[in-house]
Amino acid sequence: MKKYLLKGNEAIAEAAVRAGCRLFFGYPITPSTEIIEYMAKHLPAVNGTFVQAESEVSAINMCFGAAGAGVRVMTASSSPGISLMQEGLSYIAANELPVVVVNIVRAGPGLGGLGPSQADYFQATKGGGHGDYRLIVLAPSTVQELVNLTQDAFDLADLYRNPVMIMADGILGQMMEPVVFQERETRQLPAKDWATTGAEGRPRNTITSYSLQNEIGEANCLRWEAKYRSIAAAEQRWEQYMTDDAAYLMVAYGTTARIAKAAVQMARKEGIKVGLLRPITLWPFPVDGFKSLQGQIKGYLSVELSAGQMIEDVRLATNCSAPVHLCNRQGGMVPAPEEVLERFKEVFPAAAAAV
Template sequence: MSKVLLKGNEAIAEAAMRAGCKLFFGYPITPSTEIIEYLAKHLPEAGGTVLQAECEVAAINMCFGAAAAGARVMTASSSPGISLKQEGISYLAANELPVVIVNINRTGPGLGGLGPTQSDYFQSTRGGGHGDYRLIVLAPSKAQELYDLTMEAFDLADKYRNPVLILADGFLGQMMEPVLLKEKKEGNLPPKDWQTDGCKGRAKRKIASYFLVNELAEEACQRWQAKYDQIKEAEQRWESFYADDAEYLLVGYGTCGRIAKSVVLNARKQGMKLGLIRPITLWPFPVKAFTSHFDGIKGIVTVELNAGQMIEDVKLAVNCRVPVHLYKRQGGMLPHEREILKFVGQVFNLPVRGEA
């Protein structure tokens, strides 16, 4: 298998096609647009359809219909567009419909800018729309991972009957890297014995989330909660990088996760025992990563492209037993390795050599 050079957004689109996604409903918005453009060009050749919807709201509800009919379906957008989709995403969660949603985060609030940002962490990990629900949230950090996780997102969505969100930024979406185009793994997925595709030879089915009896509504909430607990137990993912003997930890995902790796390597050259936890699932948050590495840890710095959102989950994960600091850039700016290391030195009173 040879590698091809793809933009991150193209890697997402290519992976979706190879995962068997035949339908894409979307609305163009920078910096996610290459996804709909790539699929518009290539999906018809694969026997699928790209329908450019009249609005983001239409797109997510078209996904709702296609998923109810049993199809593998995806939509992609960027932050303001994802905000518009939130009602539909809430309905997807309530009706337990497997849809893959991509958010190539742009800066907010408002129209914002196009630079790399992680300002939608709360929106992504707390549900996002109305009601008490969760999405499985995947946070890739390079083109190959965008490809691999997109492909897997479809299986996770089918396995748990839950919408899956892929959260990346414009930097990852626009950056080109070599990607190995792996084929889909044949998984053992549950049959879609709930899909509404016409009741030939069986009893009629309905897909709805409307309760006028509170007892029934509570029962549904408990069923969803049990599913979320199961996901929390089974699907926490992270990468540990020099974390085993670390005295200080960086925590960063996506673009920050890979920048932080360079910081760790620089720190180690200076004899500083710095490690990294890179969350790959943002929901469920990889709490287990911290319990397994906790003993020798003296302090943590989260590196985020927002005002400090993931830091709350990190503090919960370590029960606030060690100091947790935030190093942040906002508005589409990325931190350099040396400014992060300098900050680590400052907050923990550690010597940092040279200009770094």
């Protein structure tokens, strides 16, 4: 099977093209710019269209219109740019339109810096725009997963008529690893009979989320909530590593999961029984993965590139059945595996003492 050495951002873009994305609207911002450059170069070759919008606000609203016509569409940006898209994302979610959004996260708040970060977790998983809505949020940890999850994102968006976000930090977007593009099974997806493709021979389709009647507004919200419950039940994804006999658990996603996995390996060499749970879906958060280990785990260490955001979902997922502590760096700094293991021993001294 042929392998390609690709930068993470390029892998996302190539996977999108192969998944049938034919429209891309975006505005350049580091460290996501290579996605835009790649799409500008390669979309015309497959009869696709690339438009550099005048702003991220324009880009997300162009996606709104394209998705309403039933076309596979994507945009990409980095933290401050994603902030500008929040109103549009709320409209897209309310109108139940399939759009794929990529956030290659940089340090914040404000302009922050160009270093890697995971400080957009709340924005992605709690709904950064107005109203009650959810994005499906996928968190790859390798360049190969950037490929696989990008292709999955388009299917999930179409299946649930919902925006999907691929959230990766600046390291994953810029690093190079070998990838393969495998033939994928064709997933049975619903027809887009709601799309605004012209009304000849059928009733006219109207896409709107606006209602002056509160009863209709509530009915819409209840319908969306039912959809989100079905997504939460069906689409939780996670990886467990060395958890069979683990007495303690590190929890990490994206780049920090790679670091935490190395820390787990180091701990195991010292005889410390610790494993790793890696969320692959940040929403829906993999509560079922934690349930499968509950009663076995004496303590959790959430490893994050933020002030501590995912840790709140870890506490909820574990029902506070055991202590949950934080190991973190911020502002573009990344911990070494030794630092993670040292923090683990600091908060769980009994784990090392038991060896």
